[in-house]
Amino acid sequence: MNFICNIPFFSILLSLFSGTVCSVLSAKAAKIVNRVVILAVGLMSAILLLYLLSTGESFIYWMGHFPAPWGNEIRAGVLEAGMALFFCIIMYLSMAGGAHKLPGEVVESKHNLYYILVNLLLSSLLALVYTNDMFTAYVFVEINTISACGLIMIRQVGRTIEAAVRYMIMSLLGSGLLLFGLCIMYDLTGHLLMSNIKESVGLIVANGEYQIPLIVSVALMCTGLCIKSALFPFHAWLPDAYGYSTVSSAAILSSLVSKGYIFLLIKIIYRVIGFSVFNSTRMIDVLFVFGLMGMIFGSLSAIKENDVRRMIAFSSVAQIGYIYMGFGMGTQAGMVASIFHILSHAATKSLLFIAAIGLTDVSGGSRRFADLTGSAYRNKWAGVAFTAGSLSMVGVPLFSGFISKLLFAQAAVQVEGKMLASLIVLGISTVLNAVYFMKTVIRIYTATTETPYEGITFRHMKAYAVTLVFFILLNVILGVSSQPVVDMIGQGLAMFA
């Protein structure tokens, strides 16, 4: 076996152990370790991706060299490696963009705790991406929940504790349902490894046995993951969790954590249940309808919001709705669009969170729209970045948001029964997006003369400004040269089968 095949395992372990190591380090050392680990994992994932692209096929890695069905397995294909690489990029940028805020948000003594949590989060995300074993997936779902909860709570304000408790309850409910579904599946098939379960499910379906338990199991797993990824109407935990936690946490939570669960769901659909079996259940219609509702209601809530960060958080609800709508179409094209939107949304949403913090900082820390008036003049870089993010969200060509909308629409046109519904809702949601994002952009560019707040120049926020530039570049690259990415997604999905 090629040495490169060890990379998935290495990257999970590296981030897991670096988390442990951080607990004995000073805050500064922990920060360096954290950055280095993210970079190292990102670099390794990039190498892995290149390797997989050159060989053109996925591989399965036996943990401890026990063959299936006894051993635990890791599996890597183009999609997994690409996802891992992308997660690392976003995580690094989010950490870099929020670093200057950390001393103000988190008590000094808890800084290394913060980095422990981030490293654990990374390891659990990587494990969710790479694992080929349902029970391992469940374990890391729990690790992910705990660390995410810690990330919300580490900024100790009343609202964050409330938000964290809320998140905990909803999330545990989600993982509970996932576990139920998993148990039923284990009962039906006698396996925990994804490939083996899929074989057995194929047999069960072919024989026409146990139809109802199978559907119940699928429904439980889907619902569990939907709750965890904040699909409407399970989004109640989201605005507080994203709106009040530290800025890096908000960016990471919105763009990575929920995406990790969605990616797990994609794996379950393709590798556990099987795409055609999943499509034959009514589950996709349910996902489709709730996706559409999320797209509208998320945006409506965002319009009513008077707090810029909560507004961005509510817009996530709408964007998650887009992703589930893509699942609900039940076609390969819909799935490709959804996965592209995972990338595009991750890049845009973290950009918006990071840019918003720059704007609120020069407005006396207030997030109310009235105080944000003219803030783009006080912090020019953040203003430009926020505008770019908004344009991408609205779906203006040359930004990533346009491509994902294009892909969704192309996918929708191919599905007879769902075409009109999805196109119309896509249209309404785009216009609603434009309403609140453009409103904000105009607000931050409305000049005021009598403002009590100081501006900030490039010299005082070099790292921050550079991060923003990278984020914008990422968005534009996804928007301008999307074809290689889309090809890669298609190739990755083909490897899933």
Next chain:
Amino acid sequence: MYLILLSILFPAAAGLFLLIRGRTPLSGEKGNTDRKTLLALTGCFLVITASLVFASLLTVKEGFTLFFLTKTLPIYFRIDGVGRLFSLLAVIVLPCAGFFSFAYMKHEERESRYYGFYLLVFGVLNGLCFAGNLITFYLFFELLTLSSMPLVLHSGSKEAVMAGLKYLFYSLCGAYAALFGIYFLYQNCDSLTFTTDGALRASAITQQGGFLLLTAFVMLLGFGVKAGMFPMHAWLPAAHPVAPAPASAVLSAVIVKAGVLAIIRVLAMFGKDFLRGTWVQSGWIILTLVTVFMGSLLAYREPVLKKRLAYSTVSQISYILFGLAVMDETSFTGALFHVLAHGFVKAALFLCAGAIIYKTGKTRVEEMRGIGKEMPLTMWCFTIASLGLIGIPPTGGFVSKWYLALGSLESGLPVFGVLGPVILLLSALLTAGYLLPLTIHGFFPGADYDYGSLQKKEPCKLMTVPVFILTFLSVLIGLFPNLVDGIIVMAAARR
């Protein structure tokens, strides 16, 4: 290739440069020199851009692909007949209105922002005219909305911001409705590159003809928003008057024409043969005729001059759309001719209105008694331009309306073939009704007018010269229609 790219990127870059650099507030001694450099810079940028555009109009023959957005969607540029015509309009009106702004914007704040976005709009318009396929066109169409919105809300008053938002939402809704259609075209065409006579696959027409008709109608409505077509015209009378006068001139004369250009492109994609005689054509003609009549009527009842001109734009743009909807070669020529005629005339009228506001501060029509005695040159231009809009020979408006009516009669459409010219005539009467009183009361204020308080208020050359040029052009194309005919014939054949 480089000329096209330059004519798009140079003004855009120059605009961005002004936006980024123009942070210092312009006031006091130092502000004065600052202002001079700003104006000199903007002037240079405008002239360079204009010459770049002329150079590309004259020399560039080949289309080229810049890059691929996705595998089958190239960003593709090409200059064809229609694009050349619209670009010609833009490249004349924008510098004229730009130089006019140098005087007009003297007392306004944040001039550098205004000029920055003005140059951006210039670049985007060039991109729009030179776009070679539907997706490139859509790209610039969206950018045009975004870059022209700051011109609308320039004054920053509550009214202006609301009008800007209205403009934004109407335009985005329209653009999205059009995008919806682009998705279907993408499915049913071999490519989205502009063609002359329909790009739909034959199989698609037989299988989903009905649905494609619906798509065509949605696209016409969607792009019609930008052209101020009923029922989505409400943004236009709100947004155009609140902008500074030179910006209103550009909005009314050039930017709404982007909607017309879009509709011409859409028609070409679907092909006239596919749409002729269908419910889409009848529905569309009804909408345009309603708009023509309603716009004139509203303008007739409107007391504020700039608003009156905005309503008149609503009505006049639908003359053009009517000519397109009839789908006859003669009326098509008329429509294209009216693009130029209306562009020059409306820009001149708005600039005159701007000069009046700048010099006297009067905005309502009834206050303008005796204005012709105070500003004779301006009002002479206003009068001549008005005659052009009404369609009295020898102005350009006459030629275009002649072709429009002729084409409509020739087309042999039941009912509309005859009804159309009748409504056009009625609307022309109304046009005379809402424009000429200004001239009449301006030059003949009546016996009770206090001649003692009369002052010479003629504006400076920076203001009068652009108005002269535009008025002169509007008459010139009427006197020598053959000058334009060459371009139009080329555009009509859409080579």
